[in-house]
Amino acid sequence: MSELIERLAEGLPEDALLTDPDVLASYANDMASFCPAGAPTAVVVPRTVEQVQHTLRTANDLRVPVVPQGARTGLSGAANATDGCVLLSLVRMDRILEINPVDRIAVVEPGVVNATLSRAVNEHGLFYPPDPSSWEMCTIGGNIGTGSGGLCCVKYGVTAEYVLGLDVVLADGRLLTTGRRTAKGVAGYDLTRLLVGSEGSLGIVVRATLALKAEPSRQLALAAEFPSTDAACDAVCRIMEAGHTPALLELMDRTTVRAVNDMTKMGLPETTEALLLAAFDTPDPAPQLRAVGDLCAAAGASEVVPAEDQAESEMLLQARRAALTALEAVKGTSMIDDVCVPRTRLADLLTGTAEIAERHNLTIGVCAHAGDGNTHPTVCFDATDEDESRRARISFDEIMELGLRLGGTITGEHGVGLLKKTWLAEELGPVSLDLHRAVKSAFDPHGILNPGKLF
Amino acid sequence: MSELIERLAEGLPEDALLTDPDVLASYANDMASFCPAGAPTAVVVPRTVEQVQHTLRTANDLRVPVVPQGARTGLSGAANATDGCVLLSLVRMDRILEINPVDRIAVVEPGVVNATLSRAVNEHGLFYPPDPSSWEMCTIGGNIGTGSGGLCCVKYGVTAEYVLGLDVVLADGRLLTTGRRTAKGVAGYDLTRLLVGSEGSLGIVVRATLALKAEPSRQLALAAEFPSTDAACDAVCRIMEAGHTPALLELMDRTTVRAVNDMTKMGLPETTEALLLAAFDTPDPAPQLRAVGDLCAAAGASEVVPAEDQAESEMLLQARRAALTALEAVKGTSMIDDVCVPRTRLADLLTGTAEIAERHNLTIGVCAHAGDGNTHPTVCFDATDEDESRRARISFDEIMELGLRLGGTITGEHGVGLLKKTWLAEELGPVSLDLHRAVKSAFDPHGILNPGKLF
Numbered sequence: 001m002s003e004l005i006e007r008l009a010e011g012l013p014e015d016a017l018l019t020d021p022d023v024l025a026s027y028a029n030d031m032a033s034f035c036p037a038g039a040p041t042a043v044v045v046p047r048t049v050e051q052v053q054h055t056l057r058t059a060n061d062l063r064v065p066v067v068p069q070g071a072r073t074g075l076s077g078a079a080n081a082t083d084g085c086v087l088l089s090l091v092r093m094d095r096i097l098e099i100n101p102v103d104r105i106a107v108v109e110p111g112v113v114n115a116t117l118s119r120a121v122n123e124h125g126l127f128y129p130p131d132p133s134s135w136e137m138c139t140i141g142g143n144i145g146t147g148s149g150g151l152c153c154v155k156y157g158v159t160a161e162y163v164l165g166l167d168v169v170l171a172d173g174r175l176l177t178t179g180r181r182t183a184k185g186v187a188g189y190d191l192t193r194l195l196v197g198s199e200g201s202l203g204i205v206v207r208a209t210l211a212l213k214a215e216p217s218r219q220l221a222l223a224a225e226f227p228s229t230d231a232a233c234d235a236v237c238r239i240m241e242a243g244h245t246p247a248l249l250e251l252m253d254r255t256t257v258r259a260v261n262d263m264t265k266m267g268l269p270e271t272t273e274a275l276l277l278a279a280f281d282t283p284d285p286a287p288q289l290r291a292v293g294d295l296c297a298a299a300g301a302s303e304v305v306p307a308e309d310q311a312e313s314e315m316l317l318q319a320r321r322a323a324l325t326a327l328e329a330v331k332g333t334s335m336i337d338d339v340c341v342p343r344t345r346l347a348d349l350l351t352g353t354a355e356i357a358e359r360h361n362l363t364i365g366v367c368a369h370a371g372d373g374n375t376h377p378t379v380c381f382d383a384t385d386e387d388e389s390r391r392a393r394i395s396f397d398e399i400m401e402l403g404l405r406l407g408g409t410i411t412g413e414h415g416v417g418l419l420k421k422t423w424l425a426e427e428l429g430p431v432s433l434d435l436h437r438a439v440k441s442a443f444d445p446h447g448i449l450n451p452g453k454l455f
Numbered sequence: 456m457s458e459l460i461e462r463l464a465e466g467l468p469e470d471a472l473l474t475d476p477d478v479l480a481s482y483a484n485d486m487a488s489f490c491p492a493g494a495p496t497a498v499v500v501p502r503t504v505e506q507v508q509h510t511l512r513t514a515n516d517l518r519v520p521v522v523p524q525g526a527r528t529g530l531s532g533a534a535n536a537t538d539g540c541v542l543l544s545l546v547r548m549d550r551i552l553e554i555n556p557v558d559r560i561a562v563v564e565p566g567v568v569n570a571t572l573s574r575a576v577n578e579h580g581l582f583y584p585p586d587p588s589s590w591e592m593c594t595i596g597g598n599i600g601t602g603s604g605g606l607c608c609v610k611y612g613v614t615a616e617y618v619l620g621l622d623v624v625l626a627d628g629r630l631l632t633t634g635r636r637t638a639k640g641v642a643g644y645d646l647t648r649l650l651v652g653s654e655g656s657l658g659i660v661v662r663a664t665l666a667l668k669a670e671p672s673r674q675l676a677l678a679a680e681f682p683s684t685d686a687a688c689d690a691v692c693r694i695m696e697a698g699h700t701p702a703l704l705e706l707m708d709r710t711t712v713r714a715v716n717d718m719t720k721m722g723l724p725e726t727t728e729a730l731l732l733a734a735f736d737t738p739d740p741a742p743q744l745r746a747v748g749d750l751c752a753a754a755g756a757s758e759v760v761p762a763e764d765q766a767e768s769e770m771l772l773q774a775r776r777a778a779l780t781a782l783e784a785v786k787g788t789s790m791i792d793d794v795c796v797p798r799t800r801l802a803d804l805l806t807g808t809a810e811i812a813e814r815h816n817l818t819i820g821v822c823a824h825a826g827d828g829n830t831h832p833t834v835c836f837d838a839t840d841e842d843e844s845r846r847a848r849i850s851f852d853e854i855m856e857l858g859l860r861l862g863g864t865i866t867g868e869h870g871v872g873l874l875k876k877t878w879l880a881e882e883l884g885p886v887s888l889d890l891h892r893a894v895k896s897a898f899d900p901h902g903i904l905n906p907g908k909l910f
Contacts, residue, residue: 102692103797103828125698147641158639160648161616176886182795183827184613185864186602186652187871187882188909189891193615193648197641214698237557243580243669284739340637342558372638373558409640416642427642431631435897436644442893454643 004062005042008086011054016092018043027069027089028081033335034393035077035418040067043087049167049175049206052088056204056448057173059086065451066171068200070110070142073134075336076417078146078199078453088204090141097207099124104212105164105181110141110205117210126212129156132413133324141205147197149413151248151320154371155281156213158413160196167207168195171444181209194439199415200450202443219247221279221313222289222306224296225272229253229354229366232274233347235299236370239278239292240343246292247281249371250320253350256365256378259326260319268319272302276370277316323367323376330363330380333389335396339403340374340412352402353377360391364399374412397423416454424455459496459517463541466509471547473498482524482544483536488790489848490532490873495522498542504622504630504661507543511659511903512628514541520906521626523655525565525597528589530791531872533601533654533908543659545596552662554579559667560619560636565596565660572665581667584611587868588779596660602652604868606703606775609826610736611668613868615651622662623650626899636664649894654870655905657898674702676734676768677744677761679751680727684708684809684821687729688802690754691825694733694747695798701747702736704826705775708805711820711833714781715774723774727757731825732771778822778831785818785835788844790851794858795829795867807857808832815846819854829867852878871909879910 001009008017018024019042028037041064044055059066065085072079081087094111101124108117114135118128131150132138138148144166149158165179179185179192195202226232232251239249252260252275257268268275276296280288293304307313328334341349350366353375357364368375377399381392400410400423410416410423425433436455440447456464463472473479474497483492496519499510514521520540527534536542549566556579563572569590573583586605587593593603599621604613620634634640634647650657681687687706694704707715707730712723723730731751735743748759762768783789796804805821808830812819823830832854836847855865855878865871865878880888891910895902 100797100799102696102799104695105797149639153639158641160641160645170886170890174886176890177884178887180795180864181862182797182829182864182867184604184608184795184824184829184867186613186615186868187864187866187875188879188887189653189657189894190615190645190648190651191887191890191894193645194894196645198644202644214700240559241557245669340635340639342555342560342637344555344557369639374637374639407636409635409637409642411642412637412639413641420642424643429632431625431629432633432643432646435625435631435646438897439644439646439649439894442890442897 004064007058008042008044008055012044012051016045016047016051018045027087030072030074030077030079032075032077032417032419033333035080037080038083038085040081040085040087043089045089045092047092049169052169052204052206053173053175055086055088056169056171059448060172060446063446063448065448067450068145068204070139071137073138074142074146074415074417076415076419078415078417080418082452091139093206096120101126103181106210106212108140108208108210110139110208112140114138114140114143121212122215125215127215128162128210128212130159130162133321140208144196144205144208145200146415147413151250151369153369154249155245155247160193162211163192163196163208164211165209166192166195166205168203168205170203171446171449176203179209197415199417199454201440201454202449216281217283218310219279219281219313220285220289220307220310221277221316222293222304223316224276224301225269225303226274226276226301229274229350230347231300232276233350235276235296235301236346237343238295238299240371242295244288244292246278246371248277248279250277251368251370252320252323253366255363256323256327256367259330259365260322263326263329264322266319277320279313324378327365327378327380331382333381333383335379335392337377337396337399338411338414339399339408340372341403341406341408343373345406345408346370346373348406349375349403353399356395356398360395362391362395364395372412418453421455459519462513463497463499463510467499467506471500471502471506473500482542485527485529485532485534487530487532487872487874488788490535492535493538493540495536495540495542498544500544500547502547504624507624507659507661508628508630510541510543511624511626514903515627515901518901518903520903522905523600523659525594526592528593529597529601529870529872531870531874533870533872535873537907546594548661551575556581558636561665561667563595563663563665565594565663567595569593569595569598576667577670580670582670583617583665583667585614585617588776595663599651599660599663600654601870602868606705606824608824609704610700610702615648617666618647618651618663619666620664621647621650621660623658623660625658626901626904631658634664654872654909656895656909657904671736672738673765674734674736674768675740675744675762675765676732676771677748677759678771679731679756680724680758681729681731681756684729684805685802686755687731688805690731690751690756691801692798693750693754695826697750699743699747701733701826703732703734705732706823706825707775707778708821710818711778711782711822714785714820715777718781718784719777721774732775734768779833782820782833782835786837788836788838790834790847792832792851792854793866793869794854794863795827796858796861796863798828800861801825801828803861804830804858808854811850811853815850817846817850819850827867873908876910
C-alpha cells in the first residue's frame with residue numbers, strides 16, 4: 001500500500017476510500033469529447049468537511065494532485081483524472097441544510113442535485129433559477145465550479161448570481177468561509193465570486209449559501225418559424241431592443257429541429273430554417289406574447305404560434321431540452337461548443353458557423369440561448385471515421401476563433417477545463433493570465449488543486 | 456521639486472498635476488466621520504488611460520502610495536489621503552463611450568456621475584438600477600470601488616451585479632482587461648467581481664462595461680404606519696415570505712420621521728413609531744399594493760395609505776431620500792452606519808440599537824433598506840461636545856458588534872475604508888484575512904495602492 005493510501009485511510013471510513021482499478025477507471029472522465037483522462041490513484045467519497053480536510057492535508061503534504069468531482073456531467077474535461085491524482089467525489093455530501101423563505105436562502109452541501117434543490121424550494125413557494133440541461137443529474141457543487149447556466153439565464157442570470165457565501169476547504173486543509181447570508185454585503189474582497197467558476201483550482205466547496213427568488217407564474221411560450229437564421233436573430237434583437245424580458249428566448253436551427261423530430265417524433269416544422277421559442281412567466285403574459293409575436297412577424301417570421309396552454313408550452317420546451325441528445329444521435333458522437341457573443345453579433349456567428357460546416361463537409365446543428373447570445377454549435381460526427389473526427393476538431397476551434405473575433409467569449413456556461421485551455425489564454429491575454437497564475441499561487445502554492453486545467 | 460513631482464510632470468499635462476497646498480488639502484477627505492486624513496504630495500487629475508499608467512508606473516518605481524478618488528462622497532474614509540501619497544482623481548475621465556440598447560450595455564469612463572448615466576440610458580428606454588443617496592454627485596468609478604447600493608437593491612441588487620467587464624491599470628502600470636461585453640461568460644477567474652468593492656486596493660478602474668435593464672414602469676408606492684419597529688419588521692418579513700418583489704421596501708423610525716419633518720415640513724405622521732414605504736414598478740402594481748397593504752395591516756399597521764398617483768409616490772420617496780441629511784441636521788453631526796442582517800433578524804437589530812442609544816443617552820435614528828435587511832443607524836451628536844462624541848463612537852462600534860452577532864455584515868453598501876478596518880478583520884476571520892493579503896500581494900506586490908485601508 002502506498003504512503004498516500006495509507007495516510008488517507010487513517011482519516012477516512014473504509015467506504016470513503018476506493019482503490020479498486022475498475023472503480024477508479026469508472027470515475028476517470030466527465031462527459032467532454034476529445035479530452036484525455038489520466039489514471040487516478042484513489043477515489044475519495046467523503047461525507048464530512050473533516051474528511052475533505054484530511055484528504056487535502058494529506059495530498060498537500062505529499063504533493064499529490066486532487067481533482068474534485070460532482071456528477072461528472074461537465075462538458076469540458078474539468079473533472080477528468082490526472083495521472084496519480086486523488087479524485088475527490090462530493091456526491092455523498094448531499095444534504096439540504098436549510099431553506100428559509102423569509103431570508104430567501106438555501107444552505108446546501110455540494111452534492112445536492114440541482115433538480116432536488118429546485119423541487120425542494122418550490123415546496124416553499126421559492127425558485128432556484130439555474131437550470132442546466134443536466135439538471136436532473138448535475139450537482140450544485142459542480143454548477144458552482146463551472147458557473148453553469150441554462151434556459152433561465154436571459155431573465156435570471158447564471159449560477160454565480162445565486163451564490164451568497166461558501167465554505168471552502170483550501171489546498172492546505174484550512175476551512176475558509178466567504179460571503180454572507182444577508183441580501184447585501186460588501187465587506188472585503190469578493191472571494192465568493194472568485195471561487196465560482198474556478199473549476200476546483202482554488203479550493204473545494206463543502207457548503208454553499210444560495211439566494212432564492214420568489215416562485216414566478218408558470219411560463220407561457222410561443223414558437224415562431226423563420227425562413228433564415230438571419231431573420232430569427234433579427235427578431236431576437238428587436239425583442240430585446242423593445243425592452244422585453246422573456247423568461248427564455250431560445251433558437252433551434254433546421255439541423256437541430258430535424259434531429260429532435262427524428263428522435264422524438266414531435267412533428268416540429270422541418271421546412272423552416274430557424275425556430276424561435278419565447279416564454280414569459282409574468283402573471284399576465286398574453287400582452288407580452290402578442291407584442292413578441294408581432295416583432296417576430298416584422299422580422300420576417302413565416303408563422304407565429306402561441307401555445308394554447310401550459311401543456312403546449314411545456315411540450316415546446318421539452319423539444320428544446322431534447323436538442324443536445326438528439327444532435328448526438330445524428331452520427332453517434334457530438335462535440336458541443338458554448339460560444340457567447342453580443343446579441344448584435346448572433347446572426348454573424350450563425351452564418352459563420354454554417355460556412356465552417358460547409359467548408360469541412362460537416363453537420364453542425366446550432367441551438368442557442370439566443371436572448372443571451374449564447375450558442376451551442378454542435379458538431380455531429382462519426383467517431384470511428386478518423387478524417388471526420390479530425391475535421392470535427394478543426395471546425396470546433398474555428399468556431400471559437402470566430403466567436404472571439406465577434407467580441408464574444410469561448411464559454412458562456414460550460415467552463416474551460418481541458419477542452420478550451422489553449423483558447424482561454426487567447427481570450428485572456430498575457431496580463432490577465434499572469435494575474436490568474438498569481439491568484440492561483442495565493443490559494444494553492446504547491447499547485448495540487450486540479451492542475452493542468454483552465455490555464 | 457521632488458523627484459516624484461518631476462517624474463510625474465514628464466508624462467502629464469500641466470493642468471493634470473496639482474501641487475498647491477490649499478488645493479491638496481481640499482482633496483484630502485471623503486465624507487466619513489472620525490477618519491483621519493494624511494497630507495498628500497500631489498493630486499493627479501488624468502484625462503487618459505496613458506496618464507493613469509504613467510502615474511502608476513512612477514509611483515510604483517518610487518514606492519509612493521496612490522489613493523484613487525471619485526467624487527469623494529464615500530462614507531468610510533476609503534478615499535482619504537495617506538501621508539505623502541498621490542491622490543488620483545478620476546473625475547475628468549467622464550465620457551459615456553457607448554450605450555447599446557440591443558446588447559443592453561453601456562461603456563463608460565470612471566468619472567461619469569451616476570445620475571448622468573442613469574438619465575442618458577433612460578433616453579434609450581434603458582435602466583441603470585444602482586441609486587446610492589449621493590447619485591447626483593457620486594461617480595461610477597467610486598460606485599465600483601465601494602460596491603454601492605441604494606433603494607433599488609431589494610429588487611435589482613447592488614453595483615456589482617451590473618459590472619460586466621473592466622479596464623484596470625495595475626500597480627505597475629500595465630493595463631488589465633477583465634470580463635466581457637456578452638450577457639454571459641465564465642472564461643477564467645472572475646477578476647471583475649474581485650475588483651468591484653476592492654476600494655482601489657487592487658487596481659485603478661479606467662473603463663467599465665455595465666449591464667443595463669429595460670426601463671420598468673414608474674413606481675407606485677404605499678406608506679404604512681406602525682405602533683412599533685417590531686411590527687414594521689414583522690410586516691417586512693411577511694411581505695418577503697409571501698413572495699412579493701417590491702422595487703423598494705424602506706423603513707424610517709420615529710426619530711428619522713421627525714428629523715425629516717423638521718427639515719422639510721412634509722408633515723409625515725410623527726405619532727407613529729415606524730413608517731414603512733413599499734413600491735412596485737410592474738405594469739399593474741395595484742393588486743400587489745393591495746396585498747402588501749393587507750399584510751401590513753395583519754402585522755399591526757395603524758394606517759395604510761396607498762399613494763393616489765405617481766406624484767404622491769415621488770413625494771414619499773423624497774422624504775426617504777432626505778433622511779440622512781435630516782438626521783445630520785438634528786445635532787450638527789451624524790455618523791452613519793451600514794449594518795446588514797438577515798431580514799429575519801431586522802427587528803432584533805432595531806431593538807438592540809434602541810437599547811444602545813438609551814444606554815449611552817444618544818439620539819440614533821434608523822432608516823433602512825428594510826427589504827434587504829440593510830440598516831443605516833445614524834448617530835446624531837454635537838461634535839463640539841467631547842463626551843457625546845466619545846459616546847457616539849462607542850455606540851457605533853456596539854452596533855457593528857450587534858450586527859455580526861445577528862449573523863450580519865458590517866457593511867451592506869458603504870464599504871470598509873478606514874472606518875471599519877478593525878471590524879473587517881473581525882468579520883472575515885484569520886483564514887480569509889490571510890487570503891485577502893495574498894490576493895493583495897498578487898496584484899500589488901509593493902503595496903502602493905491605497906495602503907492602510909480595508910485591512
